Amino acid sequence: xxxxxxxxxxxVQAEVLRRINxxxxxxxxxxxxxxxxxxxxxxxxxxxxxALRALAETGLxxxxxxxxxxxxxxxxxKATLAIPVIRYEIEGKGQSYRHTVLSRKSAxxxxxxxxxxxxxxxxxxxxxxxxxxxxxxxxxxxDRWINPEAVPGIESADLTxxxxxxxxxxxxxxxxxxxxxxxxxxxxxxxxxxxxxxxxGLFVIDRSTWNSTHVITSVRLTFAxxxxxxxxx
Amino acid sequence: xxxxxxxxxxxVQAEVLRRINxxxxxxxxxxxxxxxxxxxxxxxxxxxxxALRALAETGLxxxxxxxxxxxxxxxxxKATLAIPVIRYEIEGKGQSYRHTVLSRKSAxxxxxxxxxxxxxxxxxxxxxxxxxxxxxxxxxxxDRWINPEAVPGIESADLTxxxxxxxxxxxxxxxxxxxxxxxxxxxxxxxxxxxxxxxxGLFVIDRSTWNSTHVITSVRLTFAxxxxxxxxx
DNA sequence: TTTGACTATAAGTATATACATATTAATCTG
DNA sequence: CAGATTAATATGTATATACTTATAGTCAAA
Numbered sequence: 001x002x003x004x005x006x007x008x009x010x011x012v013q014a015e016v017l018r019r020i021n022x023x024x025x026x027x028x029x030x031x032x033x034x035x036x037x038x039x040x041x042x043x044x045x046x047x048x049x050x051a052l053r054a055l056a057e058t059g060l061x062x063x064x065x066x067x068x069x070x071x072x073x074x075x076x077x078k079a080t081l082a083i084p085v086i087r088y089e090i091e092g093k094g095q096s097y098r099h100t101v102l103s104r105k106s107a108x109x110x111x112x113x114x115x116x117x118x119x120x121x122x123x124x125x126x127x128x129x130x131x132x133x134x135x136x137x138x139x140x141x142x143d144r145w146i147n148p149e150a151v152p153g154i155e156s157a158d159l160t161x162x163x164x165x166x167x168x169x170x171x172x173x174x175x176x177x178x179x180x181x182x183x184x185x186x187x188x189x190x191x192x193x194x195x196x197x198x199x200x201g202l203f204v205i206d207r208s209t210w211n212s213t214h215v216i217t218s219v220r221l222t223f224a225x226x227x228x229x230x231x232x233x
Numbered sequence: 234x235x236x237x238x239x240x241x242x243x244x245v246q247a248e249v250l251r252r253i254n255x256x257x258x259x260x261x262x263x264x265x266x267x268x269x270x271x272x273x274x275x276x277x278x279x280x281x282x283x284a285l286r287a288l289a290e291t292g293l294x295x296x297x298x299x300x301x302x303x304x305x306x307x308x309x310x311k312a313t314l315a316i317p318v319i320r321y322e323i324e325g326k327g328q329s330y331r332h333t334v335l336s337r338k339s340a341x342x343x344x345x346x347x348x349x350x351x352x353x354x355x356x357x358x359x360x361x362x363x364x365x366x367x368x369x370x371x372x373x374x375x376d377r378w379i380n381p382e383a384v385p386g387i388e389s390a391d392l393t394x395x396x397x398x399x400x401x402x403x404x405x406x407x408x409x410x411x412x413x414x415x416x417x418x419x420x421x422x423x424x425x426x427x428x429x430x431x432x433x434g435l436f437v438i439d440r441s442t443w444n445s446t447h448v449i450t451s452v453r454l455t456f457a458x459x460x461x462x463x464x465x466x
Numbered sequence: 467t468t469t470g471a472c473t474a475t476a477a478g479t480a481t482a483t484a485c486a487t488a489t490t491a492a493t494c495t496g
Numbered sequence: 497c498a499g500a501t502t503a504a505t506a507t508g509t510a511t512a513t514a515c516t517t518a519t520a521g522t523c524a525a526a
Binding site: 277298 | 517519521
Binding site: 020021027059074075076077078079080081082083084085088169170173176177178179180181182183184185186199200201202203204223225226227228229230231232233 | 253254260292307308309310311312313314315316317318321402403406409410411412413414415416417418419432433434435436437456458459460461462463464465466
C-alpha cells in the first residue's frame with residue numbers, strides 16, 4: 001500500500017489530520033519523518049513540509065529538528081483574533097462613528113502605568129481620555145498614556161480629527177504589543193462616561209505597544225455593556 | 234541600485250517591514266510584484282513569496298492574485314491567543330486543579346442554544362454544568378450542551394475523572410470552532426456558584442465546536458472575578 | 467449599457483536538489 | 497564515569513523551473 005497520491009499540501013494536511021483524528025497517530029507519538037511521508041504520499045518533501053508546518057502553527061503538531069514531528073499531547077488550540085481600529089469596527093457595522101477627547105494633559109503616571117511603560121519616576125507622559133461613539137451612543141472609552149519621547153510630534157498633534165489610536169497607527173511604527181482581556185464592574189466614573197448603570201459588567205482590553213527602544217503607548221479600553229469580541233478557527 | 238542581497242526569507246521580510254515603516258511603501262499602495270522583488274533582493278521568487286505570505290498572515294499586507302500585493306490600508310493586527318484546557322491553565326500556574334459536576338441531564342435546549350447547535354425543535358441534548366476549582370477556590374464554571382448524536386458514548390462517559398472538555402478533546406475530533414468573549418454582571422446564580430458578590434463583572438467565553446456534520450458542543454465559561462486572558466504579538 | 471468571453475498577469479503551488487542548522491546519540495578522552 | 501567531541505539525522509531553508517489558478521481589464525456581442 002503506497003497510500004495514494006497527495007499532490008497538494010492541503011491534501012497532505014487533510015490526510016495527516018485524518019490520521020490524527022482516527023488515532024492512527026496518537027497524541028504524543030512521533031509520526032514518520034518528512035522524507036518517508038513524501039515517499040508514502042508520492043509527493044515532494046517540500047510539500048509535506050508545508051503541510052506539517054501549517055499544522056504545527058495551529059498547535060496540533062510539535063516539531064523539532066533532529067528529534068522529529070509528534071502529535072501534540074495537549075492540543076492548545078490557537079485562535080487568531082483581529083484587533084481592529086475602533087472606527088472601522090463601528091463603521092463596519094453600518095453605524096456612524098464619532099469620538100471626543102474628554103481630557104488631555106501631561107502628567108506623571110501612577111506606578112502601575114510607569115511599570116508598564118518602563119519610564120523613570122517623575123517623567124511626565126501624555127495622558128488622554130477619549131470616548132468613541134457609535135450612532136451617537138457611547139461605545140468604548142480609552143484611558144491612554146503615551147510616551148512623548150517615543151512619539152515626537154504627539155504634543156502638537158491634532159487628536160480631534162483622528163483618534164489617538166488612528167494617529168499612532170498611521171505615524172508610529174511598532175514592533176510588538178501585548179494584550180489582555182478581562183472584565184470589570186462599572187463604577188461611578190465608567191457609568192457616567194458610558195451612560196450605563198453602576199455595577200454592570202464591562203469588557204476591558206489593556207494593550208501596550210512598543211518598538212525596539214520604547215514602550216510607545218499603553219491604553220485601557222472599557223467597552224459599553226453588550227460588547228462582544230468574536231473569532232473562529 | 235540593486236538593493237543588496239537578501240538571501241533568507243526573514244531578511245526579506247525585515248526589509249519589507251522597514252520600507253513599510255519608513256513609508257517608502259505607503260498604506261494602500263501596491264508594492265512591486267514578487268518577480269521584481271526577487272530581482273531587486275537578488276533571491277528566488279519563492280523566498281519573496283514566503284516573506285510576503287507571512288506578512289499577509291499578520292494582516293500587514295493584502296495580496297490577491299493578478300491584482301498584486303499592497304500595504305494594508307487599515308492594518309488590522311492579528312493576535313493569536315492560545316485556548317488551553319482549563320486544567321493545564323490552572324496547573325501551569327502551580328495551583329491544584331479539581332472539578333465537580335454540578336448537574337447533568339438530558340433536556341430540550343432553549344431556543345438560543347438550539348440555534349447555535351442547529352438541532353431540530355424538541356430534540357434532547359446533554360446539559361452539563363461543571364465547576365472548576367483552583368486551589369479549592371472557584372475558578373470558572375461551564376454551562377455546556379452536547380449533541381449526543383455527534384458524540385456517541387457521551388451518555389455513558391465518566392465525566393467526573395476527566396472534565397467534559399478534556400473528554401471531548403480526547404475523544405471527539407473537531408474541525409472548526411467559534412469563540413466569543415464578553416463580560417456579564419454576576420446574578421444570584423453566578424454569585425453563588427463562583428462565591429463572589431452579586432453585581433461583579435465577570436469574564437465570559439462562549440464557544441462552539443463542530444465537525445463536518447454536526448455542532449458537537451456549545452459551552453459558556455463564566456470566570457471568577459479577576460480572570461485575565463493574555464496574548465502578545 | 468450590460469453581459470459575457472477572452473487574455474494577460476500576479477500570486478499560488480509543486481518538485482528536485484542542495485545546503486544549513488539544531489539536536490540527539492554515539493564515541494572518545496581525561 | 498563525567499565531560500567534551502564528533503557523527504548522524506530530521507527539520508529548515510534556498511533555488512531554478514514549471515505549471516496552476518484566480519481575476520482585473522479589455523473588447524465585443526446582445
